[in-house]
Amino acid sequence: MINAPSGLARFILASCLLAASLLTATSAAAITTRVDDSGTVVTQGVVPMRWKQLVPGRGADNSVEASVRVALRLNMSRWLNQPVKLYMALAPAPGEPVYVAWRTQGRLLPGTLRTGGRTLIFEGVANAASLEETIELTLKTDGRALVSSQALQFYFEVDTP
Amino acid sequence: MHFLRVALLMGGALACAGAQAFVVTIAAGTRSLFLQVGSGTMTGGNFSSGGTPGNNAAVNRVSVTIPAANLGAGTSAMTTDSTVSASPYDGFAFCTVPAQVYVGGFYRTPGNAANATLSVTAPASLINASGDTIPFNTVSWISGGANDTTATIPSGTFVGGASQALLSVTRNTWFESCLQFNYANTQLVGSGTFTGRVSYTLTAP
Numbered sequence: 001m002i003n004a005p006s007g008l009a010r011f012i013l014a015s016c017l018l019a020a021s022l023l024t025a026t027s028a029a030a031i032t033t034r035v036d037d038s039g040t041v042v043t044q045g046v047v048p049m050r051w052k053q054l055v056p057g058r059g060a061d062n063s064v065e066a067s068v069r070v071a072l073r074l075n076m077s078r079w080l081n082q083p084v085k086l087y088m089a090l091a092p093a094p095g096e097p098v099y100v101a102w103r104t105q106g107r108l109l110p111g112t113l114r115t116g117g118r119t120l121i122f123e124g125v126a127n128a129a130s131l132e133e134t135i136e137l138t139l140k141t142d143g144r145a146l147v148s149s150q151a152l153q154f155y156f157e158v159d160t161p
Numbered sequence: 162m163h164f165l166r167v168a169l170l171m172g173g174a175l176a177c178a179g180a181q182a183f184v185v186t187i188a189a190g191t192r193s194l195f196l197q198v199g200s201g202t203m204t205g206g207n208f209s210s211g212g213t214p215g216n217n218a219a220v221n222r223v224s225v226t227i228p229a230a231n232l233g234a235g236t237s238a239m240t241t242d243s244t245v246s247a248s249p250y251d252g253f254a255f256c257t258v259p260a261q262v263y264v265g266g267f268y269r270t271p272g273n274a275a276n277a278t279l280s281v282t283a284p285a286s287l288i289n290a291s292g293d294t295i296p297f298n299t300v301s302w303i304s305g306g307a308n309d310t311t312a313t314i315p316s317g318t319f320v321g322g323a324s325q326a327l328l329s330v331t332r333n334t335w336f337e338s339c340l341q342f343n344y345a346n347t348q349l350v351g352s353g354t355f356t357g358r359v360s361y362t363l364t365a366p
Contacts, residue, residue, distance in 0.1 A: 040183040048188045055195070055208040056267050057250050057335035064190040064271075070183065091182070098187070143190040144333060147272035155182040 035086070035156035039073030039130070051143055064143035069136050072108075074156055077129035084126050084158045089118035091153040096145040098152060100137055107133040118157065189271040196266035196279070196363040199243035209251040220358065223262060223342045232349050239300075239342040248337055255306050256339035264314060265337030266363050268330050275366040277330040279314065282360050285322035289353030297321030297357055299345040306339045314338035319359070330363065 049064035056062065076084070086108075090100060093115045100113045104121075108131075111119040122131070139152070195214055199221035206212040221243040231237070240259040248255045248265060256263045268277035286294035297319045304312035313336045314328050330336055 034181055037181045037183055042183055042185055044185075046186045046188050049190050051190045051269060053209075054193065054269070055250065055335060056269055056333040057209065060333075060335070062333055066187065068185055070185070072183075137185065139185070139187055141187075143271055145271070146187065146189045149186050149188045152185045152187060153182040154185065 030085075030159040030161055033078075033158050033160070035158055036075035037072065037156050039075070041071045041073075043069045043071070046149060047139065049139070049141070049143065049146060052140075062142060062144050063140050064146060065138060065140040067136055067138045069134060070154075072131070072133045072135060074131040075129070076126040076131050076158075079126040079158055079160065080129055082126055082160060083124065084122070084160055085120060086122035086131075087118040087157045087159065088113065088121045089155050089157055090115050091155065092116035093150060093152060095150070096142040098139060098141040098150075100139055100152075102135045102137045104133055104135050107131065108135065115152070121156075190269075192271070192365065193269040194266070194277065194363055194365050196264075196361065197245075197249055198264050198361045199241065199262050200245055201249050201263075203249050207247075207249055207252045212249075214249070221262065225344050227344070227346055229352075231346070233347055235346055237344050237346045239344055241342075250335055250337065253307070255337065257307075261305070261339035261341050263337070263339055264361065265335070266330070267335045268332050268363070268365055270332050270365065274332055276332060277363055277365040278326055279328040279330055279336070280324050280326045280362050280364065281319070282324040282362070283319040283321050284357045287355035287357040289351065289355045291351060291353060293351040293353065293355070295348070295350055295355050299347065300342060301345070302340040302342045304338045304340055306337065309338070312338050314340070324362075327361075 047066045047068045049066045052063045052065050053061045088111075090098070090113050097114045097116075101111070103110050108121040111121060113119045200217050200219040202215035202217040203212045204215060208214070221241055223239045223241045225237045225239040227237060238260065241262045242259070243262050244258055245263040246254055246256045246258050248263075250265070266279070283297045286296050288294050298321045301318040302316060304314045304316045306312060317327065319325070328336060
């Protein structure tokens, strides 16, 4: 004997079926998953931005910039020995965009990024459960718009085919 | 009911697999203020080439000598002992010496702060060793600078005995002018050297 589901259960069932179909559709292209980077350490709690040009003037640059070193530790265990595309992303933030460029020690790709975007930093087979790399971020934004401290949230995503 | 419980558990599991992120907190650029009147000190080139300003305590002199025969004969141009003709911003040959005194600076700040103010304070009079005086409002200036069609700091006359605003300095801009001082020379005064010190001040809100 089969009991007919209640109204709420029917709604959840329909939602799950929809979600399942979406997941299936997504997996035909790629599945994006957030990476556990909780072992990552930022060397400075607060990074003071410096005017790129101390003095404003005729057509002068009003941007501020600073560099900070970050020791990345990404938990790649769930993709071990699988081909992955690893992206670094910077969450959207209010106000003027913040531009980021970074150098690496070779395990990850150097690149650039702005708030709200993401950039490929690794493509290949994840051959270690923990991906460790030290990167140096250079941050730049319009100094006239940066009035108070602003928290920039970086995160990592893996796209698997 | 059992299905509902499973669905809720699934929802909880998805929430647990939530975001990871590392956070970099950036702090605003510092505020700074710079004013040069006459002599200045720069090391490592001009501002535009990365030079660094230093404190310069020199007080320049502006003077004119009126022969007895010319007393009260009308405006006489003054000259300065300042040798600064180039802008500290980029070295541009801006002022003519010894006719003009260089005045320039900037106000750097993040945000929408109000403008800075350039002001000048002069005593009521110039005075000689005998106590004779010449009102400071007999000294005026004409503002200019090479290639400036309109002078940044307006021309004017000292009010004497009070501070007077000369220019509202827009944040994050450079300003500069060359001031040519003149003595009105409309009165007969006793002999001697009449002196008085003028102070320029740049004030940020």
